[in-house]
Amino acid sequence: MRRVVIIGAGISGLALAFRLKQRVPHVHLTLLESDSRPGGKIWTERIDGFLVEHGPNGFLETKPSTKELAADLGLTNDLVSASEASRRNRYLFLNGRLHRLPNGPIGLLFSRCLSWRGKLGIFRELTRPGRPPNHDESVADFFRRRMGQEAADILGDALVTGIHGGDPEKLSLASAFPRAAEMEARYGSVIRGFLRSAAERRRQARAEGREPTKTGRLWSFRGGLRQLIDGLVQALPEALTCGVRVRFIRALENGWLVHGEGQQRWSADAVVLGCPADQAAEVVADLDAALAEDLAGIAYNRIAVVALGYRRSQVPQPPDGFGYIAPQRTRRDVLGVQWCSSIYPNRAPEGFVLWRALCGGWNRGDVVDWDDERLLRAVHEEIRLAMRVHDDPVFHRIIRWPRAIPQYHVGHGERLNRIASRLRQHRGLYLTGNAYRGVALNDCTEQAILLAEQIARDLQTFPSNPHHSEDSPCTVS
Numbered sequence: 515m516r517r518v519v520i521i522g523a524g525i526s527g528l529a530l531a532f533r534l535k536q537r538v539p540h541v542h543l544t545l546l547e548s549d550s551r552p553g554g555k556i557w558t559e560r561i562d563g564f565l566v567e568h569g570p571n572g573f574l575e576t577k578p579s580t581k582e583l584a585a586d587l588g589l590t591n592d593l594v595s596a597s598e599a600s601r602r603n604r605y606l607f608l609n610g611r612l613h614r615l616p617n618g619p620i621g622l623l624f625s626r627c628l629s630w631r632g633k634l635g636i637f638r639e640l641t642r643p644g645r646p647p648n649h650d651e652s653v654a655d656f657f658r659r660r661m662g663q664e665a666a667d668i669l670g671d672a673l674v675t676g677i678h679g680g681d682p683e684k685l686s687l688a689s690a691f692p693r694a695a696e697m698e699a700r701y702g703s704v705i706r707g708f709l710r711s712a713a714e715r716r717r718q719a720r721a722e723g724r725e726p727t728k729t730g731r732l733w734s735f736r737g738g739l740r741q742l743i744d745g746l747v748q749a750l751p752e753a754l755t756c757g758v759r760v761r762f763i764r765a766l767e768n769g770w771l772v773h774g775e776g777q778q779r780w781s782a783d784a785v786v787l788g789c790p791a792d793q794a795a796e797v798v799a800d801l802d803a804a805l806a807e808d809l810a811g812i813a814y815n816r817i818a819v820v821a822l823g824y825r826r827s828q829v830p831q832p833p834d835g836f837g838y839i840a841p842q843r844t845r846r847d848v849l850g851v852q853w854c855s856s857i858y859p860n861r862a863p864e865g866f867v868l869w870r871a872l873c874g875g876w877n878r879g880d881v882v883d884w885d886d887e888r889l890l891r892a893v894h895e896e897i898r899l900a901m902r903v904h905d906d907p908v909f910h911r912i913i914r915w916p917r918a919i920p921q922y923h924v925g926h927g928e929r930l931n932r933i934a935s936r937l938r939q940h941r942g943l944y945l946t947g948n949a950y951r952g953v954a955l956n957d958c959t960e961q962a963i964l965l966a967e968q969i970a971r972d973l974q975t976f977p978s979n980p981h982h983s984e985d986s987p988c989t990v991s
């Protein structure tokens with residue numbers, strides 16, 4: 515029997531285990547998780563009737579992989595989609611007030627987020643020749659080149675703040691927003707590319723007699739994203755062991771030995787590092803210093819999530835929408851606020867609202883170190899300014915992520931090439947997770963399918979491992 519050890523039971527490790535079991539039903543899977551619970555960044559807590567997400571808030575419909583995973587786990591009936599208002603009503607906090615983000619070209623004309631000069635720069639993008647530079651370009655440089663400085667400062671920054679909590683001057687366009695780079699290469703204009711692909715999607719849906727999918731729509735589950743984690747754990751009986759921190763791995767003649775703390779060891783034909791890149795670097799430090807160096811070089815930002823519950827009567831104008839972003843360029847204490855109970859139904863008890871303030875990010879990691887009292891005071895002040903809410907919340911919960919979202923800085927693509935070439939030297943060693951080819955949940959679940967296929971193919975070619983015993987964990991002297 516083939517043995518595969520997966521290190522890390524976040525969504526990447528769990529989804530990979532599930533997909534691999536589907537492809538190779540007789541594989542012996544071991545998932546080792548250092549925390550006391552699975553899920554990694556995904557966790558949902560119910561507190562006094564509020565449903566609080568610790569990490570991600572949902573997944574988009576841009577890729578089918580997470581919805582398909584939910585279907586394969588029998589969770590389709592528990593899916594909830596975000597409200598239509600949350601798709602349409604998104605705001606920027608600029609110059610002391612909220613500005614609604616435009617939904618399309620007409621909306622842009624009337625938007626107060628940008629000056630006329632700034633708007634003109636965006637419309638000119640349609641006619642500017644598509645000449646991508648032959649080096650890895652930052653997101654800010656891309657926006658400046660295609661749409662002008664104002665679009666870079668406001669729209670480029672808001673995009674990066676909202677998705678990566680990063681710095682647009684540092685993030686690589688090709689790695690962080692590969693579709694934008696692809697659209698420019700294919701259509702000569704990013705705006706034209708997105709308009710054409712939206713029209714193509716509508717045409718295809720009509721031809722197939724179905725409603726066109728709305729790309730901006732977010733999905734979750736009735737019980738929050740934790741339902742996905744619970745579903746995966748249930749589908750993988752006996753595979754998961756929590757509370758095991760993998761220290762290092764050792765290559766054997768035909769396979770691997772995975773070392774936990776003390777005497778714990780697991781033998782395997784294949785090992786997958788599904789933990790964050792800095793942790794993966796520690797695990798392979800003795801095996802391959804060059805690989806470890808490249809993994810350790812992937813930077814992470816820090817984020818504090820502050821969930822807040824208010825009585826509806828405390829909020830002068832209860833918002834109907836997704837929330838707002840304060841572009842990181844403005845260096846505010848709060849990166850953005852999500853109006854969770856306006857996004858999904860049943861997130862707060864009757865008569866209350868639930869919001870989440872996200873603080874920190876690449877340029878304001880210091881905020882994450884503030885003590886609870888200072889952090890709450892800062893969030894309260896920002897919410898007073900943006901939302902005119904003066905009362906204290908009736909409920910709060912603070913979650914700190916010291917290594918929140920990996921940052922695909924300029925040079926990330928080259929780094930991935932070097933990592934891939936080092937991995938080719940170690941048969942049966944694989945990497946997965948959001949540190950490499952996409953930071954969203956959808957990217958993790960899509961990677962799971964691709965990697966499961968690759969491992970299933972490779973396992974057929976590996977010689978058998980003489981160190982296997984039928985027991986797991988197995989101790990090898």
Ligand SMILES: Cc1cc2nc3c(=O)[nH]c(=O)nc-3n(C[C@H](O)[C@H](O)[C@H](O)COP(=O)(O)OP(=O)(O)OC[C@H]3O[C@@H](n4cnc5c(N)ncnc54)[C@H](O)[C@@H]3O)c2cc1C
Nearest residue numbers: 522524525526548554555570571760789793947948954955
């Ligand atoms: C605040 C926040 C908001 C987000 N919002 C969204 C969103 O709305 N939509 C979206 O699509 N994405 C969002 N994301 C991103 C999304 O959460 C991640 O892409 C995804 O959860 C990453 O999963 P992962 O399994 O790759 O990594 P992780 O979730 O980090 O899992 C890695 C696991 O490895 C374990 N581990 C580490 N070291 C070891 C070791 N030595 N031995 C054993 N185990 C180890 C860890 O404990 C962890 O459980 C958000 C992220 C954050 C932080």
